[in-house]
Amino acid sequence: MTSAQVINAGTLYVVATPIGNLADLSDRARSVLAGVDIIACEDTRHTQKLLQHLGLRKVLLSVHDHNESERIQQVLEHLQQGRSMALVSDAGTPLISDPGFRLVQALSEHSHKVVPVPGASAIITALSAAGLPTDRFTFEGFLPHKRGAREEKIRALVNDPRTLVFYESKHRIVETLAVMQAEFGADRPAVLARELTKTFETFYRGTLASVSAAIQVDADQQKGEFVVMVAGHDNPPTAGEIDTDTLFKLLLAELPPKKAAAIIAQLTGDNKKALYQKALELQGKA
Template sequence: MSSLPDSVSATLYVVATPIGNLADLTERARQVLSAVNLIACEDTRHTQRLLQHLGLRKPMLSVHDHNERDRIQQVMDHLDQGRDIALVSDAGTPLISDPGYPLVQALRQAGHKVVPIPGASAMITALSAAGLPTDRFTFEGFLPHKSSGRKERLRAIVQDTCTLVFYEAKHRILNTLEDMSDVLGDQREAVVARELTKTFESFYRGTLMEIHAQLSSHDDHQKGEFVVMVTGNPAPAPASEIDTERLFKLLLAELPPKKAAAIIAELTGENKKELYQKALGWKDA
């Protein structure tokens, strides 16, 4: 990649692509996509449209949720042969609720150079215009598809005081808002962003109950891709009133024992090492 003065041979570039408006592609991303030998992408058909827009023709390799681990050695072989690769997802920044984590982790562990090429991210784009607190926020990505799983995850974060950020698909948005109302409270303030950077970009603000009504009022309001942002709990229950053992077990379903123990220790003041041993005992049982 001699056309890029700061480039290094045999590098994986993690390239953010537009989430809608193609004009949002950065100049650096355009340079990298022009210069690499191969593009690893989530959907070759989708990426082909971006390349056509840029007037580029590049070999592509599909890397998605169902084949990513099988592609790792293939990507390593290309890098070992001196071929620079750009990793892209269908939209936004790879690895952020998109494929790429096992690949990047394996390449880092093997000593390959991985370079981020920053750009669009639906989460940051939505937060920047939502008017909600952004000094602290938690990104939860996509909630489980089934209502029972969604509610279980929401119960685990109901006490969080920071802004909560989720992605959601059109066919689940109303059901997800209903579950959020049930667990977080229908008067919890929220903002929902739809079709960011696209022609029908929309923001809906109000309580969870009010936003559900807004989206229910017309089928068109339920089309597209959604970012759901919910304000943190304004009056969290004291730790003494929380069922910490149940919370601990919920956290263990999502996090490594050490991290779950650290969170419970922070909430309760209990000894972190003792909590960690308790977690290991539960797992063994």
Template sequence: MSGPSQSAGTVRSGSLFVVATPIGNLGDLSPRALETLKRVAAICAEDTRHTRQLLAHFGVERPLIALHEHNEDEIAERLVARLLAGESLALVSDAGTPLVSDPGFRLVRAARAAGVPVSPVPGPSALIAALSVAGMPSDRFVFEGFLPAKATARRERLSALAGETRTLVFYESAHRIEDALADAVAAFGAQRPATIARELTKLFETVLDGTLEDLRARVAADPNQRKGEFVLLVHGAGEDADAKVADGRRLYAKLSEHLPPSTAAKLAAELSGAPRKALYGG
């Protein structure tokens, strides 16, 4: 895709700029992003303390406006009024590309509805960074963001995705990564290929791959692999995946919440016609 380009220092008045910031390595802030942050009237930030530290590193002094999930609806109208009055604003998240599992879409939606130009300033994204190094099919993928915090909801979400043929990408936190991997094993099967990308672009960056069971065991055995921020990628069920197995795993995930694993697998196999061993290793 090609078209007219703008110089790095061009900041149109009355525009909202959605600016990607580093996910770890500060060297990943683009020259255009830096110039935009220097020139806008104010910067809307998810956590102003975090963004103030980033700006200080680069010698940028701009007014900051807190914009997060708890106040976005309330202040979006006021921000759009400022844009319509001719001010330019930037929107940043704590790290990476705004709106990707972060606040901001309500402001962008309101600005576009009001006819305000909204321009992306592309850059780092943990989602794309992880996908680029995972060695999994990337022509078609599904981004599921963060899994539900509660176990029952998380298992239901995963079981609903058991037959998905596209590469699956999730964000996960340090205190839930073990549970998420255990639930993924139950939903997708122990042998499904997967990758964990941890602390991308940071000092202790690691990328682990193997089967889901391999990764579950490695994370359980190494406390260092339970620290930081995670992207979990799971290989999709092949295009020729047996629909019975996918149905069986969904049933097993649900039944195992109420029954012993062996009993749940037996019933799920009978109801779906899937091989019992494909649902439960016991």
């Protein structure tokens, strides 16, 4: 049996909460939530359900994307008056693609102690069971809502050798996978994790093409919350080396094949006729 967590006055505890399965809440997190005076949370209704499950009644203060800056002074005053506080998000670890960054930064600048209470994180949970390389990875969070901006963001990551991790919602998962296929290539290895730690947790492993096809077969598999993991480029261009495929994609969006081939021939010294033929083939696949 663990001893009760000592709660210090004037301290903010950043508490990770379950991403689906309530049994994943740590004893320490439970003790902190029971001991603090006030809980700052993303959605008071959501946090109230967690507290009811724990048998706790607490003063709640909403801190979300739209009011975080306004709440900073209020939180500072509570801490300066000797109260203790916890910060939670709706699920997982606060600040990781969730509100809290500005608040924690401000408290640190005012020399208030900020204590992390670790726990569930969808990123690490998904990677631990994905079977993709995890010695190096980059977390890109949610992609832009607008398709053009999303394409541009993904295109910038095509040659990254690290495993790429994204969050995505049910509203855009099908379209995002389609964009990834177009930019990364249909054969790029990928894993899609859906509804992590919940009853209908599912992992799809294969290529971007096979993963995309699998969730399109069943509309129910397009519901829920998703972590998309894409293998990094297995042979990225070295510094100074020109990636002709990427260059063709950029040029063919603006120029006819003959002109695009001529420009690349000047840059690389490759045969112009062969490059022109490649341009025609790439344009035919577009």
